Amino acid sequence: MKKILVIHGPNLDLLGQREPKIYGKTTLIQINQELKKIAKKKNVSLTIKQSNHEGEIVDLIGTAKKKYEALLINPAAYTHTSVAIRDAIAASGILTVEVHLSNIYSREEFRQKSLISPVAKGTILGFGGKSYNLGLLALLDLI
Amino acid sequence: MKKILVIHGPNLDLLGQREPKIYGKTTLIQINQELKKIAKKKNVSLTIKQSNHEGEIVDLIGTAKKKYEALLINPAAYTHTSVAIRDAIAASGILTVEVHLSNIYSREEFRQKSLISPVAKGTILGFGGKSYNLGLLALLDLI
Amino acid sequence: MKKILVIHGPNLDLLGQREPKIYGKTTLIQINQELKKIAKKKNVSLTIKQSNHEGEIVDLIGTAKKKYEALLINPAAYTHTSVAIRDAIAASGILTVEVHLSNIYSREEFRQKSLISPVAKGTILGFGGKSYNLGLLALLDLI
Amino acid sequence: MKKILVIHGPNLDLLGQREPKIYGKTTLIQINQELKKIAKKKNVSLTIKQSNHEGEIVDLIGTAKKKYEALLINPAAYTHTSVAIRDAIAASGILTVEVHLSNIYSREEFRQKSLISPVAKGTILGFGGKSYNLGLLALLDLI
Amino acid sequence: MKKILVIHGPNLDLLGQREPKIYGKTTLIQINQELKKIAKKKNVSLTIKQSNHEGEIVDLIGTAKKKYEALLINPAAYTHTSVAIRDAIAASGILTVEVHLSNIYSREEFRQKSLISPVAKGTILGFGGKSYNLGLLALLDLI
């Protein structure tokens, strides 16, 4: 049974209450339930982590290659500032899909650049919680 | 039965022969066949157009709202240069998903900006021909 | 009887339905009727074209000098991207007035530059459909 | 009888003698006479001021809303440097039309930005002294 | 009894009526009354000036060192454009606190730079009329 690591970046634990005009009312629990439903149907196993700590996320990715087939990540705020997470993905060499709830390219200028995109296989953005579902489908298709 | 317009931008007719290292070996015909298969399963009707002419694409989008529920578009080279296509999408108000075969954000700098993203509901990029499939699934989920 | 060419650029056929908060509710037909009324009163003849095709607009301007005294143009989206239309105006040497419905200098940054202004005699912007009327009056005063 | 305030910015008192290749040979007196002729025909009253002092122009605009229906302004050199005049227009909330004798967008780069345009209803530029006439007509149409 | 000079920059005389969404409904008179109340309690004397003229503000500051212990200034629009006021503060050597009603760093880009901050002891911004009160308290603490 294939194993996939899902990482939710900083502040995603606040989903649902956080600026709902931008991020919608779906909570992280609901997103995770939908992901698990898909995983069950497709017969893969998911390990899901949320962290506000850049270093923790780097730790997780650095050792991910040995335990998981692929990585589904929403780097959230670290999308725009973390060279360390980018390097972790490149260093581990794990197959990665990047997702975003909102359309980062129509927001503030400092959000219109992803340090992660160049090391991800593909990116899905703007579909709210559905971005994760599409990302998981894409990953399953790739592995 | 719901109708969806699919637009392939400039040079996509050359897919398969065009710089296969970047764009893969899948041809446009194969992509269209996959899309039609999904459409059939999901019981929607697709109208598929390819054009190298910015003006033609603007014409198509301008009148699309009356005939179609949604637009799936790979604007290709016009992604980076066409304010007219952007304005057409905004003016027609049609629900739009943008797809790209390659990860435009890891290519030349002039390709790292999409004029279309801010007027699209969401964007999917980097999955080769699969980007279209994911885009169609996303659209169907939205309408 | 003097002849004047009026060119409406891309997406202006959608006026009235297109983002009315920015462009107002006046339709292109109404704008043209107002222009014809003025033309009649001032005893000049108008030829009015709308096109979404940059190449078509270049074709029209390239041969305009032989048939028309002057050109009234709203280049719309091509204002910001078309060196070809700019070159056509300079090459044909026709007396040109540029108009815009909205105040392009208080919108997105990519709209705050006009490639056309430097080859136009003058520019009128921000008065909605009235920009055309003022533009026609200005042209008549100049010829 | 409606009242309109006309403000001529710095150095416009020198018109006619000032770099005639750029600004033409018309004097400010002639421009004012033309404006008064139009005003008389349209039955409005004009108050016309010229000042080289940014602070004086800010003073005039700050209290203009109580005395005038609208403002016709050629901010001249202050177009490019005065946040204070921009704020005065926004603060007073007076209906404003901005005019320029020359086409500022085909001159030196530091002149290709107007701090005033975003707070004006509309802008007219490049028609020499006629820019004022068109501006007054536009204002009368708006009030 | 210590004397403090308070300078209100351009357009602050319009407070209360000026774009209340940004600047609040408090008038300059109310702000001045609050300042005087604090001054009385703290046993200092205030001289309060409002001017729309950059030159006048430079005049005031140039001679301030001889008459006042400190300067409390809201340079308003001149914050972003006046090297002359900056030089006046540096030249006079007077202890200066800069205040702003709104948070200038979350507004238009041209407002996100203060020429005055580098020559002020400290800056307080974003608290509406209360910014002045905090500024006065800070000044009193410093002298």
Next chain:
Amino acid sequence: MKKILVIHGPNLDLLGQREPKIYGKTTLIQINQELKKIAKKKNVSLTIKQSNHEGEIVDLIGTAKKKYEALLINPAAYTHTSVAIRDAIAASGILTVEVHLSNIYSREEFRQKSLISPVAKGTILGFGGKSYNLGLLALLDLI
């Protein structure tokens, strides 16, 4: 009794010994004592944290809304680099005042931009340890 959270960002534990020409000789313990004195007088309760970890600060803020009325934060080095802390403040929706010991706008260019200011109610900078006192007074006035 109202509760306020105070967060000291990275390296502030070194205050007093750290580059005293820029940051002064006051230690963090002294600053905290002054804050507690004010809190006692004003009858509010303070919870004070210092952390060098961006993720820890994000954790603290994410859950702060439920426990505290307001946040007083000196983000120190993270002022200029942390989108995650900015997002945490916006996501939690807690009333926030930002303080800085030094005048960041007169230092190195990379320090002249605050990612935090746009989500804070107000900012106080340049008064050394007194910036905290003023910030607490401002917060108490706001709640």
Next chain:
Amino acid sequence: MKKILVIHGPNLDLLGQREPKIYGKTTLIQINQELKKIAKKKNVSLTIKQSNHEGEIVDLIGTAKKKYEALLINPAAYTHTSVAIRDAIAASGILTVEVHLSNIYSREEFRQKSLISPVAKGTILGFGGKSYNLGLLALLDLI
């Protein structure tokens, strides 16, 4: 007998009458005659097209590889704005030489960048109509 495609970009049909100070008095017919004379002598066949339409030029290049050995192109205004033509040359993989009548690198800044140069084998610019002759000689030498 080898076949070569020659494409003249937008406004080149106006040559001779178009800003003769920059582009010279030679007409497009004269340039074509010179090219044909050389072709005859060198025993190759030329197909010559002029188009103002970006899409038409993309169409021509997309299918050129099957019919022609090489492409001689003056992209004119599209040099600076057309990613689509650039992609067409790269996608078709046809051997390409780029020519310009004027020295684009000593003109307006927006003309000092060629999107086409990086996909052309070589570039010749500044020799007026002779640029074409040199370009044809270069192509013949290469094939």
Next chain:
Amino acid sequence: MKKILVIHGPNLDLLGQREPKIYGKTTLIQINQELKKIAKKKNVSLTIKQSNHEGEIVDLIGTAKKKYEALLINPAAYTHTSVAIRDAIAASGILTVEVHLSNIYSREEFRQKSLISPVAKGTILGFGGKSYNLGLLALLDLI
């Protein structure tokens, strides 16, 4: 007897007391005395003005051509911000020499651009009060 206008820009009345490390200890009175001594020897008449008001300086220059042969100006802070003074010099057409006490090109970046230099005949900078003497000698040589 030839007449020359000397204008000292903002804050120059504070010379001697103002940041002596940058501007030296010479006062404006001493500079004027030296200038008058040279003028007497060379048999020309000087009119000397100091103003902190941009508008006043524009007023002076606008009418200077009729009364004076030439202008010697130290625009001080307005060097970097005043398009109005630049336009006044160009509009009046008066022969102008620009002087600076300090070497503006080795100071803060915002001082490293002179809006005045392009309309002055020549510029002298960095020699302290002696810059004026050299400027006057240069002017006398030119007229």
Next chain:
Amino acid sequence: MKKILVIHGPNLDLLGQREPKIYGKTTLIQINQELKKIAKKKNVSLTIKQSNHEGEIVDLIGTAKKKYEALLINPAAYTHTSVAIRDAIAASGILTVEVHLSNIYSREEFRQKSLISPVAKGTILGFGGKSYNLGLLALLDLI
């Protein structure tokens, strides 16, 4: 016996497996062994830490001055993004040498800026694992 702190930044635990074309095949264990060999020979004691956490590295440096004579650091990804580590080095005042395995100035543009260099005594880059050896020799020479 002198004590030196060695800090390996994020992802350096993956050395050997991480993009070997850029970083070589040497593992962190091998690098540490070489360093210890030199230390033994030179009779100094090394404390070696690897961390992916910016905050942990700041913690380590903040207290380093009391325990160590000097710091040898490869800040890896944090080189380009961490103002906090820079401030920690400056605040602790510890003698610091910065090393990099690869030549960061010939890689992606975002890697071509070191926030750490200005607070380090010296920098050594591009020699793979040998950069550490040279760095240690340099440190020993300095203390």
Next chain:
Amino acid sequence: MKKILVIHGPNLDLLGQREPKIYGKTTLIQINQELKKIAKKKNVSLTIKQSNHEGEIVDLIGTAKKKYEALLINPAAYTHTSVAIRDAIAASGILTVEVHLSNIYSREEFRQKSLISPVAKGTILGFGGKSYNLGLLALLDLI
């Protein structure tokens, strides 16, 4: 018999051995032989110089007008850095054609600007050693 000066800039003596992927395997001797063959056929005389010294090249060009009809130059590395060579060409007024072996506009960014192009009659680039032949033909056609 007409005389032409040919200048090869820095490092061109290393041709053939220098980065053959970029510059090809042709040596400078071979290029010179081809040039001499053409010169003989066209009955002109060539003087050929290679220099690594900017000053020497400036010396050569400064006096070239008196001895030669025209200049064929490959400024190599000095293309991007030498204002002195540019000024020498402009000062001597000699008819100049600039050639480059590689397509400088598809290489590193610092090579994508030629200081020489604006003072050359025309430029030929990207044809390897053949660029010289085409350049000589172009020169002969011009004189």
Next chain:
Amino acid sequence: MKKILVIHGPNLDLLGQREPKIYGKTTLIQINQELKKIAKKKNVSLTIKQSNHEGEIVDLIGTAKKKYEALLINPAAYTHTSVAIRDAIAASGILTVEVHLSNIYSREEFRQKSLISPVAKGTILGFGGKSYNLGLLALLDLI
């Protein structure tokens, strides 16, 4: 008797024939004669050099401090590109005045920056050959 070194930078040997619209018709010999006349009157000795070689100029300046009291230099093209000459002046510590024939700040953008000004005592520009005379007078006044 005091000794002064005068250095004329590249291409100044061509003065009089070089672009006379910009540089005037005076030759270098005439400039030198005027300088010698002044030197004689002021009883100083001049050593005058002209060189097109950056290295030669660096050689001259490096040893100048031992032989000369001061340096009068027109760095010409090297003004904008030579860090080496700048470093030579700073390294030798010789008192230096920089002169330019033309007003470099009203010419091409790449000429609007002087690497030399920050290490010169003062700069004189725009007075043609007279710039040298004024520069020599300034130097004599300083030593």
Next chain:
Amino acid sequence: MKKILVIHGPNLDLLGQREPKIYGKTTLIQINQELKKIAKKKNVSLTIKQSNHEGEIVDLIGTAKKKYEALLINPAAYTHTSVAIRDAIAASGILTVEVHLSNIYSREEFRQKSLISPVAKGTILGFGGKSYNLGLLALLDLI
């Protein structure tokens, strides 16, 4: 016996007297002596050159590959301006280590870019004269 070429760039002959705060008091002779001592111990032969002439340095490097194993270079001022030296190193293909006395990345902005680093194997900077020693050790380790 292996031979190594050492090149000292412009102004390094002045070491010891040149701005000692930045470059230290060590003279070039002392640096060379230290280098020779190391060379003797390691049994390699050094050829040491100092030159202020960019062209001379290019000459030296162009032929170095035939005579030397490796190059140790401090390009000094040419670090930031010489594409020619960069090209010479790349063209000759000689193994190169770049050293700097000072930390160029904490000085003026124009010194914060090295054209040489991308073609050097590694770079050592900031250790004063010791940078050379470390560079030589690094070279010996590499060959």
